[in-house]
Amino acid sequence: MLAAYTDGLLLLNDTASDAVNTAQNSPTLDFKAHYWTSTDHYSNYFLVNTGGSFYIRRAVDGGASASVFNVDSSSVSIPGVLNSNQANLTTTSSDGVVLNSSTAALVGTPVRYSPSLRFTGRAWNTTTPASNTINFIQEVRPVSGATTSGSLYWAYDNNGGGYADWMSLSSAGLLTIYNNNIKTTNTAGLLLTNDTASDAVNTVQYSPELHFRGHRWTTDTTVDQASEWRIYNQATSGTATSSNMLYIDHSRAGAAYVNAFNLSSGGSGYFTGALGASGAITGIQGVYSNRSNLTTTSTVGFWAQETTASTAGVPVRYSPTLDFTAHAWNTTATAADNSINFRQEVIPVSGTTTSGSLSFKYDNNGGGYVEILNLGSNGGVTIKGDITLDGAVSGRGGINAIGTIVSDRAGLTTTSYTGVLIRSNTASTAGVPVRYSPAQIFTARAWNTTVTAADNTINFKNEVRPTSGATTSGSLYWGYDNNGGGYADILALNSAG
Secondary structure: OOOOOOOOOOOOOOOOOOOOOOOOOOOOEEEEEEEEOOOEEEEEEEEEEOOOOEEEEEEEOOOOOEEEEEEOOOOEEOOOOOOOOOOOOOOOOOOOOOOOOOOOOOOOOOOOOOOOEEEEEEEEEOOOOEEEEEEEEEEEEEEOOOOOEEEEEEEEEEOOOOOEEEEEEEOOOOEEEOOOOOOOOOOOOOOOOOOOOOOOOOOOOOOOOEEEEEEEEOOOOOOEEEEEEEEEEEOOOOOOOOOOEEEEEEEEOOOOOEEEEEEEOOOOEEEOOOOOOOOOOOOOOOOOOOOOOOOOOOOOOOOOOOOOOOOOOOOOOOOOOEEEEEEEEEOOOOOEEEEEEEEEEEEEEOOOOOEEEEEEEEEEOOOOOEEEEEEEOOOOEEEOOOEEEOOOOOOOOOEEEOOOEEEOOOOOOOOOOOOOOOOOOOOOOOOOOOOOOOOEEEEEEEEEOOOOOEEEEEEEEEEEEEEOOOOOEEEEEEEEEEOOOOOEEEEEEEOOO
16 A cells, blocks of 8 residues: 555545534444353444544444544544553563653753643632632753753642642652742641541551652671661550650661650650760750669760860861859849850860869849859869858869858757868878878968069968877868968977877
């Protein structure tokens, strides 16, 4: 045959249409067959050109015919189900339905969308009132460039108002859900729901899980290892007010999941490991560090860490602070709420031998933080206020106080009770038979009026000096020093009186 179309069978109605008979159908091509159920039946399939569309229709036992397939100039309609039945498929992908943009892209037309797959439903609008069409489409939108790519888009239209994108899946695997113009109303973007009701037997129905999977290379065992996280709602059976839990669990290399964090509906959050944050951590109900099975090994419960290394240009970097804020009512003429703030932070010291201190500071209503206590890395304590003690105080280093040290114990009678204990805590030995007590030092200052006028320190100290022997003893000594010139004994009281 030639390349031109040639009639093999022509079913012709050559009667022209007119204003009265606006269409002249073609004769039909019929296919009739019989089949048995409990009795004989027959069905007719026939093909007909209605002037504007081509139909395949079906009738059973001489009844009215119904369309099963029709084609017009722009679309194909199938009133029933379209099946793509392919036999002997294995693990190789095979096309079932292809929606193909068959015209090549050009420099002038660099992108051509695929045909869309449209789903149309109908709903009754009780306001209009009228039937409205609800339309969803699915289509590929390519991206032109040095490396071409594209995304599979889903869009929505309500009764011809125009399509709006609501989800896309890019060729890089990025799923984007569009939920525009929601303003300040909480609106679900992705809902993972278990809608099976609980009952007396199945008292809890967990939500589906949201999974995140990545891979990492282990440097010790040199193998690939899968790392997985999951989030889910772990409903809790109990009273009507019992809390529910949001769980975040972790699994490594296919092992069982281990809980890393859980959040209760009451607002409490629990970390099973250390909590790290680059910003401030705010706890409305409190921040807890609950760790189980601890023994005698120190384990981090809370860590405020400066992660940027010091340099020659920035030789000192303070730690983040741990702040405590309370409120008190100020009863003066300008009565108002005042904030009472305390702060802890590490203050490093740069030098040939680095050191640091743990500083405690106080602020009243934003007036500025002032240090009130400092714990040095050498064990020394500096207190810039009065010290009131309900019991004995013991210090291996010096205890420095800008204010008064008070040992305040109630209920004492005629039994001696230690108020301040200054003790040499290392036992003497045959090699070191005598160890003096730490000294108690009193320092005052006086202005030296000589030619080299300057501030001078005036120092008195007292200390116990033991005596080794068959019968040990000792004396309480007082010494004097003028401006660092060296202590000289001025008084001694021995154990014999």
